[in-house]
Amino acid sequence: MPELLQCMECGAQLSSDADECLHCHTEYPRGVVCLGCFETLKQSEAVKYETHSTHSTKYFHANCYHQVMKPLILDTSSSRGSFEPSSSGKFYNQKTLNTLVKADAKRAKKEKRRNRSERLKRMVSKVLTILLLVIVEFIFWAIILNLMFGEIGLAIAFIVTVILTLIIMKEM
Secondary structure, three states, X not given: OOOXXXXXXXXXXEEOOOOOOOOOOOOOOOOEEEOOOOOEEOHHHOEXXXXXXXXXXXXXXXXXXXXXXXXXXXXXXXXXXXXXXXXXXXXXXXXHHHHHHHHHHHHHHHHHHHHHHHHHHHHHHHHHHHHHHHHHHHHHHHHHHHHHHOOHHHHHHHHHHHHHHHHHHHHO
């Protein structure tokens, strides 16, 4: 049985396996991880840094952002490009940068998995809705056309149901 936790954003109680807070609708009810100090913080208080190379968002405390991201500039003098600290910033070794990249990749993978799950839920919901619609349509038309035309009414009901379903699916 899942235990109850508090949403980090609004303080409402939610199940430990909930992906979204039902009260404030945040996608991060357990908060986000700062990639500078690896502590958890509210998403609303986090500094967001969107990367275009991985199409993901990194979250930081304001101080961590200034210590980690601001000092790093891309050195364009080398053909491969490497991160060098600016004169005002703190130096981060390659191991720390690799840890930050791995943590970001893990979060991006989790987000991708969640998006895939949401798409699958929507698709299953649509399929079930269409299936229910087809069953109800067929029963409706089968009763009416069976009374009017007898046995041949069932065949006509099937054809009418298929045509109406195709029209409705085209509109969806």
